[in-house]
Amino acid sequence: MKKVTRRKFAPAFKAKVALEATKNDQTLAELSKKFEVHPVMIAKWKSEFLERMSIVFKNPDEKESEDSVDTQELYAQIGQLKVENDFLKKTARSWGSAFKN
Numbered sequence: 001m002k003k004v005t006r007r008k009f010a011p012a013f014k015a016k017v018a019l020e021a022t023k024n025d026q027t028l029a030e031l032s033k034k035f036e037v038h039p040v041m042i043a044k045w046k047s048e049f050l051e052r053m054s055i056v057f058k059n060p061d062e063k064e065s066e067d068s069v070d071t072q073e074l075y076a077q078i079g080q081l082k083v084e085n086d087f088l089k090k091t092a093r094s095w096g097s098a099f100k101n
Contacts, residue, residue, distance in 0.1 A: 009037075017042055018049035 017035050021028065021042050028039040035042070 014045050015049065018045040021046040022049065 013035075017031065017037060020026070020031055020035075026034070028042050031037075031042050032039045
């Protein structure tokens, strides 16, 4: 028995189909027949295309200020939490010995 595998589509093909879908010249059913892809996949590719099309015009030299995380700030926070943790450990030890007496 032959194993059936899923078809894999190249990004260029997905972009072509999504662009055709955004033109609204044809229905999803017509595009489905034309490209031999299920209408649900075409709708998914279209929505993903519309979400990410602003990336094309993004300046590659810009730092990703929205998505990037300030590592120095995180290291400072880790250091502060370590100091607080050590303090609480020492305090807990002294309380533990105070309650034993």
